[in-house]
Amino acid sequence: MALTTIGSSSDTAIQGRVAEALEGDTDVKGRLFEAALIACLLVSLAVLALLVGKVLGDGLPVFADRGADFLDGSLSSQPDRAGISQAIIGSFWIATSVVVIALPLGVGAAIYLEEYAPRNRLTAFIEINTRNLAGVPSIVYGLLGLAIFVEYFDGFSGNQGVNRRTLAAAGLTLAALVLPVIIITTQEAIRAVPQALREGAYGVGATRWEVIRSQVLPYAAPGILTGALLSIARAVGEAAPLIVLGAVTGLLGGGTGLSASSLLDPSSLTERFTALPITVATWAKRPEQEFNVDDAAAAIVAMLVFVLLVNSIAIVLRNRFERKRSA
DSSP: OHHHHHHHHHHHHHHHHHHHHHHSSOOHHHHHHHHHHHHHHHHHHHHHHHHHHHHHHHHHHHHHHHTTHHHHOOOOSSTTTOOOHHHHHHHHHHHHHIIIIIHHHHHHHHHIIIIISOSSHHHHHHHHHHHHHHTSOHHHHHHHHIIIIIIITGGGTTOOGGGGOOHHHHHHHHHHHHHHHHHHHHHHHHHTSOHHHHHHHHHTTOOHHHHIIIIIHHHHHHHHHHHHHHHHHHHHHOOHHHHHHTOOOSOOSOOOOSOHHHHTOGGGGGSOOOOHHHHHHHHHTSSSHIIIIIIHHHHHHHHHHHHHHHHHHHHHHHHHHHHHHHO
16 A cells, blocks of 8 residues: 555656646747757758759650650650650669569568577677668669679670670669668668567467568558668669669660560660669760750659659558558
8 A cells, every 4th residue: 555655646746747847938949949940841841842843844844845755765866856765664674673672682681680580799790781781882882783793694694795784783783782771671660560569469379470470560561661662762863883884874776665565575684774863964964955954854854753653652552551550
């Protein structure tokens, strides 16, 4: 009875102090910090709005004048005929490589490190180096891909010389680039799963794999998909590794336009390639205004739409898992 009285008195005292803090004088420093955060947000949104507005203002007239011809056209030395179909195909297969290769490997590695690996020096060493790899400059991964996928494996094409610099080598290089990011974000999502879920599942006789499959992964799915979304966006927007790997910055033969058959043709993986960020960077350096302003802005608009489309799919899946989790 005495213990109960002491506990009740302590709780009452704590509640009284909380009420006094809430009803007391205004936290001036806290208000100033909040105002500074809001100012940072507004400045960031203003800069973003200016950039997007500038790009849309320069790029949309190209689509208005040429319509689908800009999307369906091939690279050309004439700005009124240049198109981005070959760049879209390259970016599509790069994003596919991230989804097919990096995402399963990254999620699997994170599950092992969080749920199966013993807590020892080796595990700590692996996690530290994974976080270090996430901060390595992208051009270093380009050199890695050049040495391994191009020089050693001949771009997985059997070709020789410059023809070894294939889209398959580029896709694998960018998959390796975003792999540490996927591992880290998946680990953080798994760590956020309440321990009570695991204990409840173990309490009814579930095995470790059943707990992971039915409790951990569904709860962590929104965080995992967010990491996948960020990884795909980064891979699609990277230019430095592709330049090192030998992406075509001039004219690229074999353009057949943009269609479902050309977009999904796996033979593109063993051929020379270009991508949307390479095309934007190349056109931005051209002296003609039609290239460095109009066509470059239109290619940026197409790249933004491409990234937003991929992100929308991930957001829909994430929201679906969040609804199932909260149900």
